[in-house]
Amino acid sequence: MPLVPPNLNLSLIHSTSSQILYSALSGQSNQYSKQFGSSSASIDTESLEEKKQHAKQLGQNLPGNDNQGNELTQDDPNQEKEKSKQPTKIATPAPTNQKILILQTNFLTHVTRLLNRQQLQELEIVDIFYLDALNDIQLPPLKKQQKKKKNTDQVTQEATPPSTQAPPYQNIYFICQPDLRLLKHVLDLVHKLREKERSEKRPSKIRLFLYIVPRITFIVKKVLSESEYGLNDIVLRELPIDLLSLDSDLLSMELNGCYKQCHLDGDFSSLYFVARSIMKLQSIYGVIPHVRAKGDHSVAITKMIQRMQRLAGSEKLDMPSSIHSLILLDRAVDLITPFRTQLNYEGLIDEVFGIENGLFEPRFKPCIPSGKKMVVLDFADRIFDEIRNFNIGFVGSRLKERAKQIGAWMNKKDSLRNATVSEIANYTRLLPQISEDKTNLEMHINIVQKLTSIISEREFRKRMESEQDAMTLSSRDRDSCLKYVEECIFKQEPLSKVLRILCLVSIVNNGLSVKKYQNLRSEILQSYGIEVSIALNNLHEMGLFTYYDSPTVRDINWKQIKSTFDLIHEAITDEFDLHQLFGSYAPLSVKLISTMASSGLQPSLSLLPGAQAQHDQKAKMRTNDKVCLVYFIGGVTRAEMSAIRCLNLQRGAEEPLYVIATTNVINGYDFVRPAFSGDQLKRDLQTMSAGEFHV
The missing domain is CATH 1.25.40.850 (Sec1/Munc18 (SM) protein, domain 3b)
Known part of the structure; x- marks a missing residue:
């Protein structure tokens, strides 16, 4: 179970992100841009005339500009005179502010995490689509106008109007990261949409918004400015959601493919995004007094943070700190760990079935007694939280013990006849949670049985043996x-x-x-x-x-590295031993983190590629707890997160309590796929999904 520092409530990150998203989708772009440091107010590309026209159609205040909206809706005597001269028309329903969201695939789960059902209804979001899978946008049907009847009091004797009228007004919100492929896809969809509107002679255009997460980059402006349907047709804004709280001890930027962007494309914007996210954390939790970085990109981020702090001024960050130290670690420092097969329970689920945005889709029966199609895997599931960090071989005994506890509790109802009122009330209060645990226990037993049958197959054993062979030199x-x-x-x-x-x-082998x-x-x-x-x-x-x-x-002395950091152990009997997470291999990254947290920048770190840096600054600590924020630049595996949690569970009085932040959560497949072309990536995903399991 992750240990959460009492003075470091990550739900603040969740509530901040939720507020930003709600404000953006409700049209209050100016408000959230000023509050959270976005420059979107200066990037809003919608003209004033368009805003006035849309405001008239909507019959309400301008989003994000209340003063203008009030002016537009004030009564005008001249307008009233003109209205009195006009013929009486059939009453029509008031236009709505309906919205359609078209999201980058991995954002859907985060939107549903940040906004509840009631908020989605308040925002009038009528549908949500995956951007990556969408080839066309279906326009709402044009409504037929009722024909006017002669010699009635309801209408005047005038020529029959066109047979169609404007559909209920809708906004389409595109939300994606500043990815060139996604931007081109958005523009392609916009082109098809506008062509449809033109061919059908629709009386009004649907408003289009493009929100870039977390920052608008130069390439975004360039691509849109060079497009036929670009800045003149799309309202471009930023959505400054830097970090998402995915678990009680995990923050992620969900920047997929950032390792490829930095090491192949020459696009280092993700480093700037990381620096900005750390500045946001410091604005919430106080200045972090001790910063250590390993890897060229981590050192670059450290310099960015120092420069940003000078520009921000000390008065904006002058508050007691809840975080004692920050460790920035490049993925390039340890490229071995992501390619090893994860054997902890959560990591193995990811390897075999895949976990997307914290959701697991079971593809075998029986699995989920409740019949759900998707399962959320996080700390809210108490059974999962107890077993997620341990090797699959240790999980069975833990589930057996938990089954005994739940069985004993459920049998208590037979002894309640002679119980006191308070005992009955206590039993009734805990019964829903115990019932949920019982359902989850049955589900995880089914999953463990399936995983056990898979890892006992010859193909899986051959793969594990080949990985072991690859590392012997x-x-x-x-x-x-x-x-x-x-x-x-x-x-x-x-x-x-x-x-x-x-x-x-x-x-x-270099x-x-x-x-x-x-x-x-x-x-x-x-x-x-x-x-x-x-x-x-x-x-x-x-x-x-x-x-x-x-x-x-990348030249490394693997023989010396594995000896210095004690990375290989064959015989493992302790369920808290880090070597159990990958089957005899302890993750190098976590060994580095432990060394840097306890002893600083030691000479042994020079065995690994990349620069290193240390920066200390004065800051008041909120408590004596040593909370260490570990930030992975380029992704972190679930087994590495489990290793860090194992360190927390075994920590001594003077050792830090770790909290994890990352650009994204990965496995070995996620790490190589960004190198694929679009068609090859689709084929690979189809091949993987066609099989029963990944490995």
Whole structure:
């Protein structure tokens, strides 16, 4: 169970993000931009004339500009005279402010977390679509106008109007990150929409809003300004939601693919976003007195924070701090861990079935007694919270013990005949939670049984053996590992599965021989097609799958590293041992974090690639608790999070209590897929989903 510092309430982040999103969707862009430091007020591209026209159609105040709205709705004597001359018309329903949301796929869960059903109804959100999967936008149907009858008091003797009238007014809100592919897709949808409106001769246009999370970048403005339907047709604004609270001890920016952006595309905007998110944390929890960074990008972020603090001024950050220290860690410092198969309960669910935005979709029966299609995996599920951080081999005994406890509690009802009123009241009060635990227990027993059957299969064991072989540095073991890879290529296993283990072999061995590299590359192209060369080239440029003496290879002394940080243990009997999370391998990243938190920047850190820095500043502490915020730049796996939680569960009086922040939550598949082209990515995902399990 994650230990939450009493003075560090992460729900503040949740409430702040919720307020930002609600304000944005209700049209109060100026309000939230001033409050949360967004520059959206200066980027609103809607003209004043358009605002007036839309305000008249809506029959209400201008969103985000109450004064103008009031002026537009004031009574005008001249207008009343004109109205009196006009013929009486059939009463029509008042126009609505209905909204359609078109979201980047991984944002849907976050919107439903940040806004409840009542808030969605208040905002008049009538439908939500996935941006990534949407090929066209269906316009609302035009309503037929009733024909006027002659010689009645209801209407005047005038020419019959057109047979259609404007549909209920709607806004379409696009919400996505500043990703070039997504931006082009948005513009394509806008183009199709406007062409439909033109061909159908609709009397009014649907208003279009594009919200960029968390900041508008130069490339966004450039792409929109060069488009036919760009800044003149789309209201462009920022949605400054930097961090989302995904769990009681986890904050995430949900910036997918940021490692590729920094190491392949040359786009370092995510580093700026991270720095801004840390500044927001300091504005809420106080200045962090001790900052340590490992990795080139982490050091760059440290410098950004220092510069931002100077510009902000000390008076804006002068409050007692709830966070004692901050550790910034580049994913590039430890590229080995993401490619290992996770064996803790939560990580194994992610490896085998996949976890998207904290949701797990079971694809086997029986699984969920309640019949739900999706399961939320977080601390609210007490059974899951107790077993999530431990190796699958230790989970069964914990579930058995929990079943005994719940069974004993449920049997208490037989002894309530002679109980006191307070005992009956206490039993009644706890009964709903115990009933929920019983349902969740049954579900997790089903999941564990399925996982156990999968990991006992020959294919899974071969994969684990190949990963072990990849890390021994023995030429014989390496050849055995590559032979397994060639078998996977021949069987046309999912490409991400093949490349994942190839990247692991390449990183540990500082590349492959040129001959072996070229042979494997040729086999992959022959089996999967020439279009796969894009992914192979991208992985080579990122230094993940390469050959000896390549300019992109990352030289590490793996033999010395695994010895210095005690990374490999074969025999594991302690369920809190970090080595149990990956099957004999303790995550290097967490070993580094433990070292940096307790001893600062030690000489042993120089064994790993990247610069390092330390920055200390004066700050008043709110309490004596040593809370350490660990920020992963480039993603963190669920097994690494479990390792950090295990450190919390075993910490001594002088050791820090860790809280996790990250750009995104990943596994090995997520790490290689950003290198794929769009078509190859779709094929890989289809191949993975077609099988019963990933591994």
